[in-house]
Amino acid sequence: GTIFTAPAQVTESYDFIVVGAGTAGCVIANRLSEDSSIKVLVIEAGISDNGTESSLISTPLLAGTGIGTIYDWNYTTTAQPGLNGRALGYPRGFVMGGSTSINGMIYSRGSSEEYDRMARVSGDSGWSWDSLQKYIYKNERHTPPWNNRSNVGEFDPHVHGYGSLLTGLTPTVFEHDLRVIQTTSEHPDMYPFNLDVNSGDGLGFGWLHATVGHGARSTSSSAYLHPALNSRSNIDLLLHSQVTKLVETTPKTFNSVQVAQALTAPKYEFTASKEVILSAGAIGTPQILMLSGIGPANHLASVGVPFIIDLPDVGNNLQDQVILTLQYEVNGTTLSPFLNDDAAVGAALAQWAENRTGIAAGNTVVNTIGYLRLPFKSPLLSMGDPAAGPNSAHYQIAFLGTFYPNQGQTVPATGNWMSISIVVQSPTSRGEVKLTSSSAFTHPSIDPAYFTTAFDIGTAIEAIRAAHKFITTSAWDGFIIRPYADAANLTTDAQVEAYIRKFSSTLNHPTSTAKISKDTEEGGVVGPDLIVKGANRVRVVDASILPAAVAGFPQAEVYIIAERAADLVKETWGLT
Numbered sequence: 001g002t003i004f005t006a007p008a009q010v011t012e013s014y015d016f017i018v019v020g021a022g023t024a025g026c027v028i029a030n031r032l033s034e035d036s037s038i039k040v041l042v043i044e045a046g047i048s049d050n051g052t053e054s055s056l057i058s059t060p061l062l063a064g065t066g067i068g069t070i071y072d073w074n075y076t077t078t079a080q081p082g083l084n085g086r087a088l089g090y091p092r093g094f095v096m097g098g099s100t101s102i103n104g105m106i107y108s109r110g111s112s113e114e115y116d117r118m119a120r121v122s123g124d125s126g127w128s129w130d131s132l133q134k135y136i137y138k139n140e141r142h143t144p145p146w147n148n149r150s151n152v153g154e155f156d157p158h159v160h161g162y163g164s165l166l167t168g169l170t171p172t173v174f175e176h177d178l179r180v181i182q183t184t185s186e187h188p189d190m191y192p193f194n195l196d197v198n199s200g201d202g203l204g205f206g207w208l209h210a211t212v213g214h215g216a217r218s219t220s221s222s223a224y225l226h227p228a229l230n231s232r233s234n235i236d237l238l239l240h241s242q243v244t245k246l247v248e249t250t251p252k253t254f255n256s257v258q259v260a261q262a263l264t265a266p267k268y269e270f271t272a273s274k275e276v277i278l279s280a281g282a283i284g285t286p287q288i289l290m291l292s293g294i295g296p297a298n299h300l301a302s303v304g305v306p307f308i309i310d311l312p313d314v315g316n317n318l319q320d321q322v323i324l325t326l327q328y329e330v331n332g333t334t335l336s337p338f339l340n341d342d343a344a345v346g347a348a349l350a351q352w353a354e355n356r357t358g359i360a361a362g363n364t365v366v367n368t369i370g371y372l373r374l375p376f377k378s379p380l381l382s383m384g385d386p387a388a389g390p391n392s393a394h395y396q397i398a399f400l401g402t403f404y405p406n407q408g409q410t411v412p413a414t415g416n417w418m419s420i421s422i423v424v425q426s427p428t429s430r431g432e433v434k435l436t437s438s439s440a441f442t443h444p445s446i447d448p449a450y451f452t453t454a455f456d457i458g459t460a461i462e463a464i465r466a467a468h469k470f471i472t473t474s475a476w477d478g479f480i481i482r483p484y485a486d487a488a489n490l491t492t493d494a495q496v497e498a499y500i501r502k503f504s505s506t507l508n509h510p511t512s513t514a515k516i517s518k519d520t521e522e523g524g525v526v527g528p529d530l531i532v533k534g535a536n537r538v539r540v541v542d543a544s545i546l547p548a549a550v551a552g553f554p555q556a557e558v559y560i561i562a563e564r565a566a567d568l569v570k571e572t573w574g575l576t
């Protein structure tokens, strides 16, 4: 296939247009182009992942540093009352591979109940965990770390597949990781060991997979898009080109897109002879739908967008997860001294560039995690249980072998540090994405509404208490020297709450802004087949269709739903 860099270069016609070469978009484009009788065009607003700075993407040690660069849309949230009025930078991938090219690489599918909930709310058993197994195997493959460290006892080979997305466990185990696992063997009732958190068993403590293989980050682009572009002539990619709206070809039928490279640049129109698949992500997809006249009628009127289909849930139900850390100076070897030593980091990056080995070639910062529930009798649950089921987490605590700073904190120049990160997995706060103008080149307003419910703040307080308690067990004797000053006085609920509101930041997991629901239901944006309700020949396949925030990490779930969605499209059009 060809990579175009301007719309004027595209002269052929296509059966399918995929909007966004992100996590889901690359999967869809690859799978549809398996049928050589059809032609696929992928349109991506962002840039190539083969550019001069692409080691930012592929070096595992540099995960996180793509934020705020040319690879990022660089959105900002609205001021968050639940975070003392702070507005947060809100990264999204602006590059082939989408957010999988800049994300934290953690691959954790969540509990089987997540998928069963999707089947339940959509009325389609094809979304259940059991039905999706073949897509899970098709997507992912466990690989050994670059140093071939034995992973026996740290994962279950049976729950990993044969796909092109490579995952693996850390090449380097730290003392605190071993203490986490030791705690599970000393207190199995309270802190059960989970051999593989990707097995569908979503609770307990275990080792984390990351999207790393052969010493490099594996992305949706490296796993799905490049291989298809390299080997097939029936798939093309158009970069640097933003879809500004869907175009109605006949009433309520949207198999065309309008594209432009900048606000004042010429506009082009491309028509798919079969259908358009929107995979622009949880921010981009609702923005495009609303710009196309599909969304809440009153809101569209307020920004001057001609209205076509009234779907009040477009942009609604935004859910995101926040992260905050507690840091401890510890008696033992961590990554801190290395990360504080510029010469050592430079040498590691040089070694990686040479042969994809060394400390830069692995996922080493966060290796162990615990997925936990509120106590059975927690008064917070009297408000209702937002988890997908009784075996799905309300919160996680994960263990990082360095000082992971909260917003505004400075990393200490010396010492060995461990951080425990805290995430509320099943928030009940609901935010929204809204247009601020009828122009596609103005960022939408993003309001995740963090910590606007008593459940969310109460669960975060509980999580901090659980982290404190976890490290007072005997496995931690002699290891913890002291908490970092900011976390030293977290005694009363009021102190803990103040810490949460001061330091929480986004974990970058927005979902549910075009959520799935039953065909017969009024709410929701797409039906079980992912076709936009009330519209023809346009589907949504990305994180925006998820019914709720996931009690794992979202990329795995997006890959899995995209694999099945490709089969749904193939079925509709009789493809192979």
Ligand SMILES: Cc1cc2nc3c(=O)[nH]c(=O)nc-3n(C[C@H](O)[C@H](O)[C@H](O)COP(=O)(O)OP(=O)(O)OC[C@H]3O[C@@H](n4cnc5c(N)ncnc54)[C@H](O)[C@@H]3O)c2cc1C
Binding pocket: 019, 020, 021, 022, 023, 024, 025, 043, 044, 045, 046, 067, 091, 092, 093, 094, 095, 096, 097, 098, 099, 100, 102, 103, 104, 105, 106, 107, 108, 241, 242, 243, 244, 279, 280, 281, 282, 284, 285, 288, 507, 508, 509, 510, 541, 542, 543, 544, 553, 554, 555, 556, 558
């Ligand atoms: C910094 C960061 C860290 C994260 N860490 C993790 C993690 O460790 N583990 C995990 O599981 N998840 C993580 N996530 C979340 C995860 O990456 C996302 O949930 C997932 O990748 C979303 O997939 P998607 O297909 O919905 O969207 P994306 O992958 O974001 O793809 C959307 C694509 O559409 C393009 N696009 C948008 N609008 C338009 C338009 N108008 N025209 C053309 N193209 C457009 C974008 O440029 C992008 O390429 C992280 C995310 C970020 C940003």
